[in-house]
Amino acid sequence: MEASNLTLKPLCCCLLLGLLAFLAFSASFSAAETHYHEFVVQAKPVKRLCRTHNTITVNGQFPGPNLEVRNGDSLAIKVTNAAKYNVTIHWHGLRQLRNPWADGPEYITQCPIQPGATYTYRFTIQDQEGTLWWHAHSRWLRATVYGALIIYPKLGSPYPFSMPKREVPLLLGEWFDRNPLDVQKLAAFTGGAPNASDAYTINGQPGDLYRCSKQETVRIPVGSGESILLRIINSALNQELFFSIANHRLTVVSADASYTKPFTTRVLMIGPGQTTDVLLTADQPPAHYYVAASVYQTARNAPFDNTTTTAILEYKSAPCSSKKGQFPPPALPLLPAFNDTATATAYTAQIKSPSQVKVPTQIHENLFFIVGLGLNNCTVPNNPRCQGPNNTRFAASMNNVSFVFPRTNSLMQAYYNGVPGVFTTDFPPVPPVQFDYTGNVPRGLWTPRRGTKLYKLKYGSNVQIVLQDTSIVTTEDHPMHLHGYHFYVIGSGFGNFNPRTDPAKFNLVDPPLRNTIGTPPGGWVAIRFVADNPGVWLMHCHLDAHLVLGLAMAFLVENGKGPLQSVIPPPADLPRC
Ligand SMILES: *[C@@H]1O[C@H](CO)[C@@H](O)[C@H](O)[C@H]1NC(C)=O
Ligand SMILES: *[C@@H]1O[C@H](CO)[C@@H](O)[C@H](O)[C@H]1NC(C)=O
Ligand SMILES: *[C@@H]1O[C@H](CO)[C@@H](O)[C@H](O)[C@H]1NC(C)=O
Ligand SMILES: *[C@@H]1O[C@H](CO)[C@@H](O)[C@H](O)[C@H]1NC(C)=O
Ligand SMILES: *[C@@H]1O[C@H](CO)[C@@H](O)[C@H](O)[C@H]1NC(C)=O
Ligand SMILES: *[C@@H]1O[C@H](CO)[C@@H](O)[C@H](O)[C@H]1NC(C)=O
Ligand SMILES: *[C@@H]1O[C@H](CO)[C@@H](O)[C@H](O)[C@H]1NC(C)=O
Ligand SMILES: [Cu+2]
Numbered sequence: 001m002e003a004s005n006l007t008l009k010p011l012c013c014c015l016l017l018g019l020l021a022f023l024a025f026s027a028s029f030s031a032a033e034t035h036y037h038e039f040v041v042q043a044k045p046v047k048r049l050c051r052t053h054n055t056i057t058v059n060g061q062f063p064g065p066n067l068e069v070r071n072g073d074s075l076a077i078k079v080t081n082a083a084k085y086n087v088t089i090h091w092h093g094l095r096q097l098r099n100p101w102a103d104g105p106e107y108i109t110q111c112p113i114q115p116g117a118t119y120t121y122r123f124t125i126q127d128q129e130g131t132l133w134w135h136a137h138s139r140w141l142r143a144t145v146y147g148a149l150i151i152y153p154k155l156g157s158p159y160p161f162s163m164p165k166r167e168v169p170l171l172l173g174e175w176f177d178r179n180p181l182d183v184q185k186l187a188a189f190t191g192g193a194p195n196a197s198d199a200y201t202i203n204g205q206p207g208d209l210y211r212c213s214k215q216e217t218v219r220i221p222v223g224s225g226e227s228i229l230l231r232i233i234n235s236a237l238n239q240e241l242f243f244s245i246a247n248h249r250l251t252v253v254s255a256d257a258s259y260t261k262p263f264t265t266r267v268l269m270i271g272p273g274q275t276t277d278v279l280l281t282a283d284q285p286p287a288h289y290y291v292a293a294s295v296y297q298t299a300r301n302a303p304f305d306n307t308t309t310t311a312i313l314e315y316k317s318a319p320c321s322s323k324k325g326q327f328p329p330p331a332l333p334l335l336p337a338f339n340d341t342a343t344a345t346a347y348t349a350q351i352k353s354p355s356q357v358k359v360p361t362q363i364h365e366n367l368f369f370i371v372g373l374g375l376n377n378c379t380v381p382n383n384p385r386c387q388g389p390n391n392t393r394f395a396a397s398m399n400n401v402s403f404v405f406p407r408t409n410s411l412m413q414a415y416y417n418g419v420p421g422v423f424t425t426d427f428p429p430v431p432p433v434q435f436d437y438t439g440n441v442p443r444g445l446w447t448p449r450r451g452t453k454l455y456k457l458k459y460g461s462n463v464q465i466v467l468q469d470t471s472i473v474t475t476e477d478h479p480m481h482l483h484g485y486h487f488y489v490i491g492s493g494f495g496n497f498n499p500r501t502d503p504a505k506f507n508l509v510d511p512p513l514r515n516t517i518g519t520p521p522g523g524w525v526a527i528r529f530v531a532d533n534p535g536v537w538l539m540h541c542h543l544d545a546h547l548v549l550g551l552a553m554a555f556l557v558e559n560g561k562g563p564l565q566s567v568i569p570p571p572a573d574l575p576r577c
Pocket of ligand 8: 477478541542543
């Protein structure tokens with residue numbers, strides 16, 4: 001007995017180390033009203049999957065620092081670009097009321113922070129609480145440049161659920177065993193699909209099921225009977241993910257920093273850009289259990305990363321049993337098949353606001369946007385730049401406009417300063433051609449046109465958008481993200497949206513409030529919001545592989561007439577192109 005206890009000790013010490021690391025991770029909380037942070041974007045050697053890559057990080061950390069603030073706090077984040085690439089930082093899901101200057105998407109609200117330059121993002125959190133995140137918004141840099149942005153309720157204001165014993169941010173990511181910008185560059189050259197990632201990660205670590213990764217697997221300690229809050233963020237570049245924890249039920253309490261009617265589930269589906277907070281009660285026999293995420297893939301005939309990332313939920317009282325002094329291998333949760341749209345759809349449909357909400361009913365702008373891929377034909381055969389299907393290059397569009405990012409100015413700076421020639425405001429409110437969007441689309445309709453087109457909204461107008469996926473190239477779930485706003489998701493369905501019958505099924509009572517929502521593959525989703533935040537706001541697919549192909553558009557929300565209804569003046573240090 002004695003001897004075996006001794007041999008067990010070093011192993012059980014690992015638990016303690018894991019706990020200490022976890023405490024350090026979550027101890028940076030401060031109740032101060034203004035938070036000042038320095039972000040240095042810099043290359044740093046990072047070893048994953050047995051190889052070391054010079055990785056773009058913030059402050060040498062991968063993932064980057066998690067920020068913890070309270071509703072009502074102000075932030076000033078001085079970003080210094082010590083890397084060799086242009087960069088910007090986006091504060092994903094923050095409304096940035098009247099302050100597009102702090103939003104971050106490059107060439108939309110600001111010019112990039114060039115190597116050697118700095119820019120300080122200054123903003124205030126107004127009436128938002130929950131889990132958001134920040135990430136680079138320049139080409140594919142967000143593959144490694146991201147972190148959590150956790151907003152606690154104001155002091156003295158409790159959660160609408162019982163206080164968890166502990167909170168754990170879990171950032172799901174994708175790791176490429178090469179420079180992600182090279183993967184993007186190669187795809188931009190060939191016109192074909194970009195390479196898939198080599199691993200999924202949880203807080204930057206692939207976990208036990210990958211080569212050279214076992215030592216660093218993320219551990220989540222928990223006491224028997226304790227309740228913990230997991231703040232799950234899908235920061236993966238190009239993949240929707242299923243997420244589950246062996247033997248445990250999860251109670252969803254918030255999504256995209258809006259509280260939800262609590263419901264329990266064994267599996268989550270979470271798209272890039274989305275966040276989901278879940279409560280977990282450690283009510284199972286003390287042991288180790290795998291926390292796991294794997295792909296939900298809807299595009300047909302596309303290669304994808306079919307691996308599974310894991311972390312370990314470790315009960316502190318788990319017996320370090322067995323003769324060899326090892327814990328029994330943790331149980332793996334059963335994850336749905338990669339194409340299990342039925343499970344994804346049933347899960348998403350359960351997300352609702354906690355009680356009745358004020359959905360705009362009198363609609364001033366009734367918009368219908370088709371979203372999806374396309375192909376550009378090439379004339380010269382066997383052109384190395386045309387490695388898409390049958391000598392083509394992939395494209396993507398909304399209402400048949402493939403969005404072209406300006407290069408000489410940002411849209412917001414051009415608008416504010418009255419610089420002509422950077423954009424037009426003729427983005428079509430409905431598809432220029434009507435056809436059977438999810439049927440057998442004639443090949444002649446597959447090629448979008450290019451443009452930098454904005455859609456103008458009057459301040460205060462009530463907007464409804466139906467986002468309709470198409471079957472051009474492939475049907476697919478596109479996680480659509482709107483900057484500067486959150487919106488009610490009032491309905492969704494498969495096939496073509498029917499404007500005569502589908503609105504009768506809209507949920508105008510307790511729809512969820514979100515900032516990112518997926519189009520069901522070969523289906524539609526309807527959203528509503530009030531255009532009460534002036535500025536230029538990007539709406540785009542949060543699969544970066546699609547964003548760079550042009551699956552984006554932007555709204556130009558005009559100033560209102562009231563005193564607090566105009567865009568504030570830009571900060572003096574706003575980067576210029
Ligand atoms: C893409 O994948 C192919 C095949 O696995 C590999 O040979 C190539 O090096 C990869 N290149 C990039 C830039 O991702
Ligand atoms: C993905 O991996 C799972 C489990 O490893 C395997 O059963 C399945 O066949 C794979 N699917 C594809 C499409 O490769
Ligand atoms: C999922 O893919 C498998 C092949 O890997 C196929 O047999 C199955 O029918 C597909 N399921 C759905 C719902 O498309
Ligand atoms: C490519 O060409 C083949 C043969 O003509 C055809 O069957 C296939 O549908 C084409 N694929 C696309 C994406 O156009
Ligand atoms: C592209 O090529 C396909 C056949 O390969 C043809 O059907 C289609 O009309 C062409 N599109 C354009 C815009 O030229
Ligand atoms: C998109 O525009 C191009 C060029 O004007 C046209 O050839 C194509 O048919 C259009 N497709 C759709 C879906 O409107
Ligand atoms: C970086 O940004 C500047 C200013 O917009 C631009 O001129 C330059 O081409 C960008 N560099 C790259 C590599 O995109
Ligand atoms: Cu997409």
